[in-house]
Amino acid sequence: MADVLAFGAHPDDLEIGCGGTLALLAQQGRSVVMVDFTRGELGTRGTVAERRAEAAAAAKVLGAAARLNLELPDGFLPFADPQSGHSARELAVTRVVDLIREQRPRLLLANFPRDAHPDHVIVGDVVKQARYLAGLRKFQPGRERHRPALLLHYFEHEQHPPTCVVDISAVIEQKLAAIRCHRSQLHDPTRAEPQTALSRPDFVERRAARDRFFGAQAGVDWAEPFFTDGPPKIADPMSLLP
Numbered sequence: 388m389a390d391v392l393a394f395g396a397h398p399d400d401l402e403i404g405c406g407g408t409l410a411l412l413a414q415q416g417r418s419v420v421m422v423d424f425t426r427g428e429l430g431t432r433g434t435v436a437e438r439r440a441e442a443a444a445a446a447k448v449l450g451a452a453a454r455l456n457l458e459l460p461d462g463f464l465p466f467a468d469p470q471s472g473h474s475a476r477e478l479a480v481t482r483v484v485d486l487i488r489e490q491r492p493r494l495l496l497a498n499f500p501r502d503a504h505p506d507h508v509i510v511g512d513v514v515k516q517a518r519y520l521a522g523l524r525k526f527q528p529g530r531e532r533h534r535p536a537l538l539l540h541y542f543e544h545e546q547h548p549p550t551c552v553v554d555i556s557a558v559i560e561q562k563l564a565a566i567r568c569h570r571s572q573l574h575d576p577t578r579a580e581p582q583t584a585l586s587r588p589d590f591v592e593r594r595a596a597r598d599r600f601f602g603a604q605a606g607v608d609w610a611e612p613f614f615t616d617g618p619p620k621i622a623d624p625m626s627l628l629p
């Protein structure tokens with residue numbers, strides 16, 4: 388059982404998009420389970436084994452209770468599997484429905500379904516669909532139905548107007564340390580692999596700059612932006628005071 392299930396397409400999406408919020412939830416005593424859809428085997432840099440070890444180290448830094456991998460094919464989520472005829476996307480919906488019913492979280496996090504990377508788009512869509520379908524008794528019968536109360540989408544390549552931000556000032560160092568666990572993806576002059584946006588020497592600084600920007604918008608030091616369908620409910624308007 389988990390309080391929070393957080394989904395990402397690749398083994399570094401969660402750290403980059405919402406690592407601060409995950410660290411904060413864990414610090415508050417919530418059980419956070421991180422779930423990667425793929426092993427990131429299509430990544431320009433790093434091997435699957437390296438990326439698995441990096442993801443485990445980052446989960447530890449963030450205080451996650453567990454980190455799972457659905458081992459779906461990286462980069463091919465939209466396409467059909469030649470053997471079953473089902474797309475990886477269809478398989479993903481059934482796997483995520485099952486996981487939601489098994490772990491019974493109240494909060495889900497997932498990529499935003501509009502982004503430059505097609506896998507991010509699909510993970511955002513799949514988790515949104517699965518959240519709904521997991522609440523239907525007659526869909527995929529077996530485990531008891533369960534619909535998490537809230538789905539928060541985080542942003543990655545593309546930044547869209549958020550519907551809320553989370554103050555991560557208390558955990559910004561933990562977030563940046565978790566991103567730095569992904570050493571194979573980041574700047575390293577000793578590695579001969581091709582350069583990517585992540586391997587720029589200033590990548591971590593650039594990601595921090597985004598959180599600094601949204602923090603400044605909200606009157607705090609650092610904040611992560613999120614999108615929810617429908618405005619989030621505020622129990623106490625005074626809680627909006629900076």
Ligand SMILES: [Zn+2]
Pocket residue numbers: 396397399400504507
């Ligand atoms: Zn990704």
